[in-house]
Every structure is written in C-alpha cells, then in structure tokens.
Amino acid sequence: MLDKNGIAKRIAKEVKDGYYVNLGIGIPTLVANFVQDDINVEFQSENGVLGMGPFPFEGEEDADIINAGKQTITTLPGASFFDSATSFAMIRGKHIDLTILGAMEVSENGDIANWKIPGKMVKGMGGAMDLVASAEHIIVAMMHTNKAGESKLLKQCTLPLTGVACVKKIVTNMAVLEIVDKGFKLLERAPGVSVEAIKKATSGKLIVEGFIPEMEI
Amino acid sequence: MLDKNGIAKRIAKEVKDGYYVNLGIGIPTLVANFVQDDINVEFQSENGVLGMGPFPFEGEEDADIINAGKQTITTLPGASFFDSATSFAMIRGKHIDLTILGAMEVSENGDIANWKIPGKMVKGMGGAMDLVASAEHIIVAMMHTNKAGESKLLKQCTLPLTGVACVKKIVTNMAVLEIVDKGFKLLERAPGVSVEAIKKATSGKLIVEGFIPEMEI
Amino acid sequence: MIPKTVNNVQEALKGVKDGMTLMLGGFGLCGIPENAIAELVRLGVSDLCCISNNAGVDDFGLGLLLQKRQIRKMISSYVGENDEFERQMLSGELEVELTPQGTLAEKCRAAQAGFPAFYTPAGFGTEVAIGKETRDFNGKMYVLEAAFKADFSFVKAWKGDEAGNLIFKGTARNFNPCMCGAATITVAEVEELVPAGSLDPNGIHIPGIFVQRIFQGKDYEKRIEQLTTRSRI
Amino acid sequence: MIPKTVNNVQEALKGVKDGMTLMLGGFGLCGIPENAIAELVRLGVSDLCCISNNAGVDDFGLGLLLQKRQIRKMISSYVGENDEFERQMLSGELEVELTPQGTLAEKCRAAQAGFPAFYTPAGFGTEVAIGKETRDFNGKMYVLEAAFKADFSFVKAWKGDEAGNLIFKGTARNFNPCMCGAATITVAEVEELVPAGSLDPNGIHIPGIFVQRIFQGKDYEKRIEQLTTRSRI
Numbered sequence: 001m002l003d004k005n006g007i008a009k010r011i012a013k014e015v016k017d018g019y020y021v022n023l024g025i026g027i028p029t030l031v032a033n034f035v036q037d038d039i040n041v042e043f044q045s046e047n048g049v050l051g052m053g054p055f056p057f058e059g060e061e062d063a064d065i066i067n068a069g070k071q072t073i074t075t076l077p078g079a080s081f082f083d084s085a086t087s088f089a090m091i092r093g094k095h096i097d098l099t100i101l102g103a104m105e106v107s108e109n110g111d112i113a114n115w116k117i118p119g120k121m122v123k124g125m126g127g128a129m130d131l132v133a134s135a136e137h138i139i140v141a142m143m144h145t146n147k148a149g150e151s152k153l154l155k156q157c158t159l160p161l162t163g164v165a166c167v168k169k170i171v172t173n174m175a176v177l178e179i180v181d182k183g184f185k186l187l188e189r190a191p192g193v194s195v196e197a198i199k200k201a202t203s204g205k206l207i208v209e210g211f212i213p214e215m216e217i
Numbered sequence: 218m219l220d221k222n223g224i225a226k227r228i229a230k231e232v233k234d235g236y237y238v239n240l241g242i243g244i245p246t247l248v249a250n251f252v253q254d255d256i257n258v259e260f261q262s263e264n265g266v267l268g269m270g271p272f273p274f275e276g277e278e279d280a281d282i283i284n285a286g287k288q289t290i291t292t293l294p295g296a297s298f299f300d301s302a303t304s305f306a307m308i309r310g311k312h313i314d315l316t317i318l319g320a321m322e323v324s325e326n327g328d329i330a331n332w333k334i335p336g337k338m339v340k341g342m343g344g345a346m347d348l349v350a351s352a353e354h355i356i357v358a359m360m361h362t363n364k365a366g367e368s369k370l371l372k373q374c375t376l377p378l379t380g381v382a383c384v385k386k387i388v389t390n391m392a393v394l395e396i397v398d399k400g401f402k403l404l405e406r407a408p409g410v411s412v413e414a415i416k417k418a419t420s421g422k423l424i425v426e427g428f429i430p431e432m433e434i
Numbered sequence: 435m436i437p438k439t440v441n442n443v444q445e446a447l448k449g450v451k452d453g454m455t456l457m458l459g460g461f462g463l464c465g466i467p468e469n470a471i472a473e474l475v476r477l478g479v480s481d482l483c484c485i486s487n488n489a490g491v492d493d494f495g496l497g498l499l500l501q502k503r504q505i506r507k508m509i510s511s512y513v514g515e516n517d518e519f520e521r522q523m524l525s526g527e528l529e530v531e532l533t534p535q536g537t538l539a540e541k542c543r544a545a546q547a548g549f550p551a552f553y554t555p556a557g558f559g560t561e562v563a564i565g566k567e568t569r570d571f572n573g574k575m576y577v578l579e580a581a582f583k584a585d586f587s588f589v590k591a592w593k594g595d596e597a598g599n600l601i602f603k604g605t606a607r608n609f610n611p612c613m614c615g616a617a618t619i620t621v622a623e624v625e626e627l628v629p630a631g632s633l634d635p636n637g638i639h640i641p642g643i644f645v646q647r648i649f650q651g652k653d654y655e656k657r658i659e660q661l662t663t664r665s666r667i
Numbered sequence: 668m669i670p671k672t673v674n675n676v677q678e679a680l681k682g683v684k685d686g687m688t689l690m691l692g693g694f695g696l697c698g699i700p701e702n703a704i705a706e707l708v709r710l711g712v713s714d715l716c717c718i719s720n721n722a723g724v725d726d727f728g729l730g731l732l733l734q735k736r737q738i739r740k741m742i743s744s745y746v747g748e749n750d751e752f753e754r755q756m757l758s759g760e761l762e763v764e765l766t767p768q769g770t771l772a773e774k775c776r777a778a779q780a781g782f783p784a785f786y787t788p789a790g791f792g793t794e795v796a797i798g799k800e801t802r803d804f805n806g807k808m809y810v811l812e813a814a815f816k817a818d819f820s821f822v823k824a825w826k827g828d829e830a831g832n833l834i835f836k837g838t839a840r841n842f843n844p845c846m847c848g849a850a851t852i853t854v855a856e857v858e859e860l861v862p863a864g865s866l867d868p869n870g871i872h873i874p875g876i877f878v879q880r881i882f883q884g885k886d887y888e889k890r891i892e893q894l895t896t897r898s899r900i
Contacts, residue, residue: 051830058663063658064604066659070659078668085540093556118709164560257435274898285694294435295597302547347787551786
C-alpha cells in the first residue's frame, strides 16, 4: 500500500516533458516534489500564475504571490501572471496538458464527484468543474477506499457530480487504473497489494487482463 | 450650407465633458480638431488605443502607433494600448459614450447603410457593424444628398444595412436632425439654408415643429 | 485625459445602497479591496448580494460584512475557511450560489464586454446546470450562463493613475481586471496613485475607461491565509 | 520553463501545407508577421484560407501571397487598398468572407479560450446575419457566431522570451494576442528574443502557454500605410 507521497511519486511518472500541469489541492500538490529534474514542466495555478516554483524561504513570502490553495509561493524564470478569465481560457481552451486532482468518488465511465456531500457544509467547487469539463487528460489521485473502508471506485457515483465521463486515469494507494469503455482497467498494483485485494476494494467493474505488474516507484 | 469642417465643428458641440469617443474615418476624424479645450475627452481607436493625441511631428512618427485609419498618431498622458478583443469589449460593453461615423444612407427609423454598394468593390465593414450595434449614442456625419443630388435621408435604406434602428442624430451640410418615432425631426438649419430646402433634400419623413433655429457654430 | 480620482473611500462609495449587487475582486484574501470593505462595514448597508470568488475569513475580508449580517446572498466558487459563513448558510440566513470559478470569471468578463451570455462546458451534467439551457457544439455539451448584472464593482490594484488606468501585482490580479467595467460603477483602490502619464501606456492591465472612480488606498494589511515556507538548506 | 525557441523561420513554419487555414496578426501593415509571410511566399504553399483583419497592400503583407495566388479564401473585416485583391475578388478567383471587426477578434478569442460560439449584437439585421441563429436577450437581438478553427497562427510581438512569453508594442498589438493559442500551432516572431527570466512576469501580454514556437525575426520593414504628420509650429 502506498502513502500519500507514494501516490504522488507514482503520478509524477505521468508528467511528461513539455507538459503544462494543473495540480489540485491535497495529494496532487505533492506531485511537484517528485517530477524528474531532467524534463521541462510548468505548473499552472488557476488563481493566475504559470511557472510556479517552490515555497519561499522564511521571510521572503509575498502576500501578493500565492497559489490556488492560498499558500505563499515563488515563481521560476519564464513565469507569468494573468487574470482569472485568462487563467480559465488556458484551462477551457485545452492548453493545459494534464490536470491532477483528488476525488471522493469516481465511476466506471469516468464521472467524478469531489465537491459536495449532501447534509454537510459545502465549500464549493472552486475551479474543479472547469478543470474536469475541459482537460484533455485528467488523473485522479485518491485513496482507494474512504475512511469507512468503502470503495471510492463505483459503478455510479452517489455524491453530486463535479463532471461527467472525464477521468482518464486513477492512481490510488492500491493501484493504477485506466477508465476504458467497460470499466476500471487495472494497470498496476501497489507494492505488496494483490489483485484479489484490489478486486475486493473496487465496487465498480474491475477489468483484469493478463499479468498485472507491481508499480515501479 | 456647411462644408466638411463645418459639419465637424457642429458635431464637436455634441462632445461633452467626460466622454470617451470613437471617431470614424472621413468627416468624423475632423471633429477632434474642434472639441473645446476646456473639457476632458478621450478618443478611442478600435485598432487598440485610448487617449489618442494629434498627428506626430515630421520625423517622429512610429510605425507601431497608428489609428484605425492607418494614420500615424501620438498618444496623450493617460493613454493605453490594448488588443482588438479588449477594444471591442469597450465598444460592445457600452463603455464608449459617443460614436461618430459617416453614412451613405440613413432611414427614418435609424437604420444605417455605410459599407457596401452592390456591384461595386466591397472593402468591408471594418468595425462599423460592432460600433452601430453597440453604441449608446451614435451621430452620423454626412452630406445631406449624394453626388447625384439624391437624398441620403430615406424612408427605407436601399443599400445593404450596417445596423438597424441605431442612429440617434444626424448632422449634414444642411441640418441637424434627430431620429424620433415618426421620422427625422429637424432641430437646426445650417446658416442660410431654409426649411424648404431641407424638406426638398429629405426623402424620408421630415418632422418640422415650431421655429427651427440656425446652427450656432 | 478624463480624471477619475476621488479624494477618499467615502467619496468612492457614494451611492451604495441597501439591496445592491456588488462585485468584489480578490482570491482568498489576496488582492481584496480592503478599504472598500471597511467602508461598507462603516456604512452599514445591508441586504447585499456579493459576487466574489471567496467569502473571506471570520475576521477579515468579506467575513467582516458577514459578521454584521450585511450580506443577503453570496455568489462564489469556494467559501471555506469561515465559521460565521458556515453558520449563516446552514441556518438559512444566508443565500449562497456556488458557481464554477471559470464561469464566475467569464460572467464578469461577459458583463464587461457586452456579451449577454456564453456557453461553457463547466458544470454540464452536474447540479450547476439544472434549469439552464444546454447545447451540443461539435459533439461536446455546453451550459448557457448569463452575464452578471451588478451595481458596483470594487477592485484593488497595485498602481493606478488619475485616468483610472490600473496595474496589478502578482496573483493579486485574479478577478480584479475581469470585474472592471462589469458593474454600473467600478471603484478602484490602489496602493500607489500616480499622475496621468506616469505609467507606460503599453503596460496598462486595465484601461481607465473601465473605471469610474479611483482613490489612494491606505493601511493595507494584506493578510496571508496560508503562510507556507521552506527551510533554508 | 518549457522552451519554445526554434532557430529560424523555416523551422517555425514546418508543417504548413496546402489547403490549411492560417491566422495572421496585424492591423493594416502594423504588427504583421513579416518573416512568416515571406516564408509562406518562399514555400509556395497554396489554396490557403487566411484569417486576418486586412489583406495587406499590393506589394506588402498578405498582398505578397495574393500576387502569387496562394490564397483561396480571405476572412477579414476590411480589404481596401489592394488592387490585386480587388481584381481576384471581382473575377471570382478569390473567396472573401467579410466579418465585423469585433466579431473577428472574438472568434479568435473564443478559439483561444475554448468557447464554441458566442452571441454578439454586431451584424444583426444585416446580411452578415443571414443563415445564422439570432436570439433575443433582455430585449436586444444578438447573432450567434462560431469560434474559428485554424491550423497555424502567425503573430508578431515586440519582445519575447524562450518560454514563449510575449510583449507587444503600441497598436502593433491589435489582433496578435487574440490569435495566440487560437490555432493548433501558434508561431510567434519577435523583434527581440530574450532568455527566460528577462521579462517581468507581471508585464507579460501573452503567457508562453499560448505559443508553440518562437523565433528571432529579422529585417523588419514596418511599412507605414498612411504617414500623417503635423508641421512644427
């Protein structure tokens, strides 16, 4: 089983040379720490910055330079600032190559629910609905099951949707899965996790074809 | 009868303090020369400049700074440059207070035709269709009759339209007229021009109510 | 040059009344119109509909207006980090309209640019699209969203000149430019107000035509919501 | 930083083929991609559909492509000042689609920003609206216009960096920013190409994400169409 950093490390391998990437809050944010040094990648934050760098050194933070998680950040050479309409022009216009975000539920056909639990305080969807409706390539980073031990990979989402038929790939603490026509296609197992265990933890249709290798992370 | 400069001079009186103004090519361009010195006005050109100043001194022209007529210009303090989408955001969003443009024909209900003569080479509408469809206040600057002596103020336009029911006021070499519900309402006569002469030169319905003063220019 | 300068925040907010719809720039606490918010609190106007990406925190930003129950309705994309907001929302005192962030930005831009509505893919197939027209373009589904209509827009810029031209700094730019000219009256507060002609016409983010009133702001706190640093190696 | 620099105009235009749809920035001869146009002439690609506000003059700008009969169709708002254009248009050799200038700009911006279409008041009640959907919003009529689809976009900027960030100068900005990211591949030529980090991130007009290739242009003529001066007093 992977921990959050393990999930982030595995997803980092999906980040290719020349990609513009938008990272959601939570596990996705950690991905930046594991991207290979020898490829060129730029991180976008939807509040209006492209070319994000690491967090600032203590005392060097600037209240006017934050990411979408409202954390103080720095920028790298080649960075740019822009307004919110332009930021979502990048997203809606499919200029972002990869979107990585968390989810509460994902369904067999790629629906995603990650913003609202009925009866609980709703904080809002932020930019998530725009991101999932527009991105060419979406990877979901999440735990395979929720705190109650129930699968988050379902036949149909039970929570209000964030977007329909949009998720392409899922990386959990147990597996890497691809959304295909007929369900969740198992691509890789987390170290020490059996196919059986993944089957048990997956409520939607799991497709297991041939040998399923262990992740290399 | 007024000449072109006379028309421009009369229209200049319609330009009020605090106005953003877009001037079309031809007579409208001349209006800038006659605007009172003691009011604050900014001229926009739809190719992407606000705060246009006079033409440059010889040798000081800059190929990168032109107006929509492709003439070299200068800018005044407080000027700004912007792209074409932003320029038409100003126009479509009704941020421009006054648009002054030429016309081949205007109809009783405020339709305007100024871009195309069937059978002749069509140069295009440029920004005119956006301007007339959006402006709060449109003044047409033109001769009362065409070269053949025919009225340009018609019941219905015969040429392809640039916009419908949009013109508010017309200043010609003979008169100042307002578009009202029922036709062209005569407001002022050019110096030495009789109401009779204006009636004769106006093909659409002319409304003459009470005393019609001579223009003060 | 058409002068837009007003002497102070009181003059800048003249005409703000109960029941109005206000746009307020900022993302989290970054780039918010601090002076205008303080004056709204002082004026005590109520029954407001506020369009703003976020709702501040308990004791800063729009949270200050929430504390005084001045807001009837919030239109935002994300409203976490605010206990009083949560209480008013759950009790039904506060009406909340959650809107995808890109849609929120474009509803401002549409108002600014004279577009009555626009088609966006965001929210299709979700509860955001309920009751809205949807439509297929080239095999993809879109939702029709209407432009905002607001009475006042309050924005914060870094530098501004007497002609109302604005320059923003870093990510404090965010929704501020989109809200300029998107309401009947746009009020800009700036950290540094300079004479017309001091700013490079080529480097203006928002031309003054989109701004009706501008004033020199003061006492900016610029609170940081999530101070995050790394240690020096 | 994702590097976008290519060595020269030949590399920048790799992949341009007969029958393609191209966007070209500029207003009149101001801010046109001179190097790209010269290379299009050299390549001899034909059957092109060109989206550009104007069509150049007889011996410069897009006029050079017209002389060689490389253009099948022009989409523009104004095409005067060009005898060869007139001849080809009147003889039916050249297809011309005239589009209101603001609509032209927004059709580019819509393509850039992922909007499939938009409603504009421009052209309602005129022949521009024939065959198009029209619709009432709040008592005013609008025409539905579709986003452009293009293969290449050629723009000219003043300064640019290796990351593809662009800054334009004066009114040479015009349609250039709107066309960035509005085609499958955007090629920017710049008067001055600088290393990443040389430009202020706050002063970028077009972020590099909208640009696929950038190169240092050369031998700019920057012809003035209507040299207009006043005499010194």
